[in-house]
Amino acid sequence: MTADDVSRVQGVEMDDTQVDRTLEELGHGTLSLAQAGDAYGVPVSFGYDGDRVFLYLLRFGDDSKKLAFVDDTNTASLTAYEMDSKFDWRSVIVSGSLHDVDDEDVEHMEEVMEDNAWFPTIFPPTEPITGSKRVELRVAEATGRKGEEYD
Template identity: 45%
Template sequence: MDVSNTDGRELRGEPMDEAAVDAFLHERGVGVLSLADGGDAYGCPVSFGYDGEQLYFVLLRFGEDSEKLDFAAATETATFAAYDFEDEHRWRSVLVRGPIEPVPEDRTEAVDEALFDNAQFASLYPQGEPMTERTRYRLVPEEVTGQQGQGRTL
């Protein structure tokens, strides 16, 4: 992948093999989930769990509204990006694309295990506004790609 940065210099990446992608997803724990509703897109930072096959998310609703949950319900194919950047030579990124769907109630324990194994959770609980929904979602990978800095890994 050749991409020009703002200085006009080219950054070249090397593909990550399946084992490197798998290891990266197990260690990362945070990324950006991109959802869509028709022609409207919504990208949001999220914590995630990974069990070696699927990505898992917990989407929260506080009060009455949750743009994230509304978009998740409308999305047929989601894209998730996890990345790590140290400098122009030492970086990695993984993109996962596939359907996103609520996790059935009988699978929530396995989801929670995957989340606790590698998700990194931020404190998102606003004072005075109660959490009204906590829905677990999974992204079933149909396409996975990984790139890393040329000749150097983190």
């Protein structure tokens, strides 16, 4: 890879409008959590209202490593990205604190999730969903980059 290729692969920084648009359009990513120095990343669907990221964290069976990590994570990180080629891509990283969704915000969360979350059918048929937790990621920082060919 030439120096010019490296420069092109690194992409360019997104402005706030592009970051917001990416979060609204993608609706899925990887939530990274931490507990006692251990990292744990999980695929998630999310909704974004311009200020907060909303997530349903599902439990299968009796225990949930994800939910245990959520309770111990001080700062979470969400990565959302899409890639069509090495020069046509975009990615956003959001960091902030996780909080239970207040009762008065549940209806708003459900509207946001319906509007821009992506819900794949990836749930194991042999393990029924035994619980869920409504969580909001309060955005402390959101940054993004895009490849030079991304419009």
